[in-house]
Amino acid sequence: MPYVRSRKFCCCLPVRFGVFCESILGLAVGGFFSVVAWIEINKFMHGQLQDLSQSDKTALWVVAATMTFAAVTSFLGLIGAIGRVRPLVAIYATVLTGVTVLDIIGGIYLIVQLFHGYGDDQVKKCQDQADKGAQGTVDVEHWACSEGFKVGRTILVVVYVIWWLIEIYGCVIAFGYVSQLNEEEEAKNSDREKNQSQNVTIVTQPAAAFGQPQPYPFSQSSNAYGPQGGQY
Template sequence: MGYVRSRKFCCCLPVRFGVFCMAILGLVGGGIFGIAGFVEIHKLYSGQLELESDQKTALWIVSLTYSWMAIVSLIGLIGSIGKLRSFIGFYAYTVTINTLVIMAAGIYLVWTLFHKREDSDVNKCVAGANGDVGDVKHWVCQKGFDVIRILVVVFFVIIWIFQLVGIFIVFDYVGQLREEAALEDEESRKSQPAWSVTAPTPSGPAMRTTYDAAPYDPPMQGGWQSAKSPYAFTGPSAQGQGR
């Protein structure tokens, strides 16, 4: 029986285990961020949060993509447990597209943080702060906003790296499942019995040929059985004796 070697990542861990862990983290993380995004959307439409139109679009995209990632990760989790190649293949291609969408939405959201909201958010922070020292309040709000932006960027980069590495692991596992399926097909073909072709057997009596006949078959009539020679002429030795 053939054997397909298990592919590894991180030197020793099987790729199936990596897909299992990635699916669990995607299910939990996607569910958390998806729910958090829809909570912010609820605050937005209830008047508790103010965002610009492009930021609303980015929030919707991020919320939907992370929610979809949670659903897809559930499919990947089932596929990794049951070694279902169709589930793993669907999970691999879908999570790739989902990751690209998340990266595009995250880049756009980070760009808005660095280019459009800085002055307005800092002014809101200064206006809401207590005290009369204006320069200090402005400095604290400015630095706080800078720290938040850096943390958001670091967070997104970590998520993107994790997702990209996970995509390579999932596709590696898809290749392993294809090798296992090909080996099973080959073994099933080898185990099938070979077809033997035999000549048909005639139903009537077989025809006698010269190869099957005896050197001489005497006739069955009584007169011919008593004859000395069945030939019309005798040999030279017989003629000599007659003389």
């Protein structure tokens, strides 16, 4: 097989190793959450969970389906990384990109809610609880509700941004390995065509004109015997 330079990430690690680790992590996380979600679905389908609302049930179905899909895709990526199977790695990279985009969209929506409607409601609930307590500490508890929520909201935003950067970098690693496999396939095809062209031997033989008699070999002067041919 012709040599193709291995692409790296984090300065020294090969992208194949990165896809291998990503797929194992996705298989573990997706498998865990999908199993938990399917267990909960089985419980409420058999009447064991009566206090779930319709939105909670819908959320369980969505989590179970998406996590199962993520686990299956990660398994395909793991096989592709181990066996250098380009189509499987390409599928894994594409799905990983789609999941990253959906995760970013969902995270942005959650952050907007934290800074507007949902966040204000949570602060108001906290302050209402403070009003029911001791009157001497109401102002302090109101301040704690407001400032505590702001700090928690900021931490959540930072965590989300870091996680998005990790996901985006994971997509870059996966597509980097796809590009490396493409280069290896192209180099292999080029080397195969080169070997085939070297093994082909072209044999040429002059063709006699149609209808033209060929000379008798012993009539030539070099093959003739006698005084004319110079041989005795």
